[in-house]
Amino acid sequence: MDRRAPQDQLQQAESQVQRLEANIAFQQQMIAKLELGGHDVRAARMFLRRIKAQHSKLVAERDLANRS
Numbered sequence: 001m002d003r004r005a006p007q008d009q010l011q012q013a014e015s016q017v018q019r020l021e022a023n024i025a026f027q028q029q030m031i032a033k034l035e036l037g038g039h040d041v042r043a044a045r046m047f048l049r050r051i052k053a054q055h056s057k058l059v060a061e062r063d064l065a066n067r068s
Contacts, residue, residue: 006065013062020055027051 027048034041 010062010065013058013065017055017058017062020051020058023051024048024055 027044031041031044031048034044
């Protein structure tokens, strides 16, 4: 059995997790800047919730695959 495929998948999942974490941090910064400018941040907060949900799902899938 080729062990590279699962390792490659795990590495790809980890890379996606890191990208989402960077996106979350960026979105949080943008929300803070928008708030300082007195702008409506409802849509930005909704987008942030979606990114966080996607991140949580990916982390759970990665951790499940890592146990296999």
